[in-house]
Amino acid sequence: MNVYDSERMTDVLAAAGYGPAASPAEADLIILNTCHIRERAAEKLFSELGRLRRLKEARAAEGGRLRLAVAGCVAQAEGAEILARAPFVDLVFGPQTYHRLPALLTQAEEHGATIDTDFPAEGKFDFLPQQRAAGGGPVAFLAIQEGCDKFCSFCVVPYTRGAEQSRPADAVLAEAKRLAAAGAREITLLGQNVNAWRGAGPDGGTWPLARLLFALAEIPGLLRLRYTTSHPRDMTPDLIAAHAKIPALMPFLHLPVQSGSDAVLARMHRGHRVADYLRAVERLRSARPDIALSSDFIVGHPGESEADFEATLALVREVGFAQAFSFKYSPRPGTPAAAAPEQIPEPEKAARLAALQALLRAQQSRFNEAMVGQALPVLLTGPGRHPGQLAGRSPYLQPVHLHASREWLGSIRTVRILAAHPNSLAATIEPEEHAAA
Ligand code: SAH
Ligand code: SF4
Numbered sequence: 001m002n003v004y005d006s007e008r009m010t011d012v013l014a015a016a017g018y019g020p021a022a023s024p025a026e027a028d029l030i031i032l033n034t035c036h037i038r039e040r041a042a043e044k045l046f047s048e049l050g051r052l053r054r055l056k057e058a059r060a061a062e063g064g065r066l067r068l069a070v071a072g073c074v075a076q077a078e079g080a081e082i083l084a085r086a087p088f089v090d091l092v093f094g095p096q097t098y099h100r101l102p103a104l105l106t107q108a109e110e111h112g113a114t115i116d117t118d119f120p121a122e123g124k125f126d127f128l129p130q131q132r133a134a135g136g137g138p139v140a141f142l143a144i145q146e147g148c149d150k151f152c153s154f155c156v157v158p159y160t161r162g163a164e165q166s167r168p169a170d171a172v173l174a175e176a177k178r179l180a181a182a183g184a185r186e187i188t189l190l191g192q193n194v195n196a197w198r199g200a201g202p203d204g205g206t207w208p209l210a211r212l213l214f215a216l217a218e219i220p221g222l223l224r225l226r227y228t229t230s231h232p233r234d235m236t237p238d239l240i241a242a243h244a245k246i247p248a249l250m251p252f253l254h255l256p257v258q259s260g261s262d263a264v265l266a267r268m269h270r271g272h273r274v275a276d277y278l279r280a281v282e283r284l285r286s287a288r289p290d291i292a293l294s295s296d297f298i299v300g301h302p303g304e305s306e307a308d309f310e311a312t313l314a315l316v317r318e319v320g321f322a323q324a325f326s327f328k329y330s331p332r333p334g335t336p337a338a339a340a341p342e343q344i345p346e347p348e349k350a351a352r353l354a355a356l357q358a359l360l361r362a363q364q365s366r367f368n369e370a371m372v373g374q375a376l377p378v379l380l381t382g383p384g385r386h387p388g389q390l391a392g393r394s395p396y397l398q399p400v401h402l403h404a405s406r407e408w409l410g411s412i413r414t415v416r417i418l419a420a421h422p423n424s425l426a427a428t429i430e431p432e433e434h435a436a437a
Helices: 002-015 039-061 072-085 098-111 169-181 209-217 237-245 262-267 274-287 306-319 346-369 431-436
Strands: 029-034 067-071 091-093 114-116 139-143 186-190 198-200 206-208 224-228 252-254 292-299 323-328 375-383 389-393 399-403 412-420 425-429
Touching: 002 029, 002 098, 002 139, 029 039, 029 072, 039 067, 039 072, 067 072, 067 098, 072 091, 072 114, 091 098, 098 114, 139 169, 169 186, 169 198, 169 209, 186 209, 206 209, 209 224, 209 237, 237 274, 262 306, 274 306, 292 306, 292 346, 306 346, 323 346, 346 412, 375 399, 399 412, 412 431
Parallel strands: 029 067, 067 091, 091 114, 139 186, 186 224, 252 292, 292 323, 399 425
Antiparallel strands: 198 206, 375 389, 375 412, 389 399, 412 425
């Protein structure tokens, strides 16, 4: 979502006459777009600001001017504190107000350091310029839903991104058409709870996500669809069925479970049990037998016992994940879990994380190795690591590297997988693809 927001800030600033700078040293304006999800992410801001302060002072000494802004969820949560700790910052604004950037920059110019952490009544999407009208690559993000009303015990998102909001179907379809016309072949729909999307439909009714996916699959040029991040509670039967019926919907789903213990899930206020998750997985697999699954896990949530953690390992063994993200629980200011008395000691969290990650890594390697020898349709997305190489994406979101002509960028080619690495695959183009080209 932050990558998407940064791209959209670029769109807003382009309309105001700004262009991208090659390096901080050449920039007139630097925006740090920040993440507040875990403490470590937030800490990076102040060390980065320290570096930029020196750049700003050096610029001033030469008679020039550098403006510094802080955006994103740390800005939203700690706006005033940022200006107190780093008074050389010109502008602080949250994730819901970046459509106002040109006006905010003018305000900072005229009145000094400015903070805008509103949750405005007007939705930013109605005010943003069109998304990257020209020159986008073959893969694109499209935000369709923002914010969250679920209030999991550990999570800052409902406080920093605000209430859950779904964009209307018309607006999403129009943007997807523009992206496809500009060269996008794969679109990933974004939302903190993307599968909870319920948007106004052009027919006056409310559409669920499955209906939107059917409509998106009709757009010429759009070959692949994905959506992320989904909540197990919103994995409805119609959405599961869409995985059987829409070939463009890729067989990979990020469906975070967080924990394999019902007691911990209840403490987390997740609103589902382990059995509900396993049932969703089983239904997804019967709809789309080759579907690969990914998840997020938190270890060391307050009150997590050794037996609870063992239950998480058991769930991982039972499901088998193609890929996953796992984190030590990080207390976030203002969230209920941060105030819970049963905090888990740091060394315990570290040991649990190491054990979980070893298991997840082994599953990911096994999943990647199972691809060797297979022929897979790969979307060629950009230049590869070495001259003559291109990089692409498998249906299962694995990065694929191969030697191929640049003219094939943006096309889907059948490739033979030669080797598996922990985080990517090496492939060669099938001879019939050469003949067809
Ligand atoms: N909406 C998504 C997740 C959004 S946050 C969902 O409900 O699944 C992305 C991930 O960050 C979460 O899935 C969780 O695993 C992790 N996360 C969130 N808050 C955290 C915290 N306080 N400590 C550690 N990890 C956290
Ligand atoms: Fe955070 Fe996701 Fe829970 Fe919402 S559903 S509070 S975004 S973890």
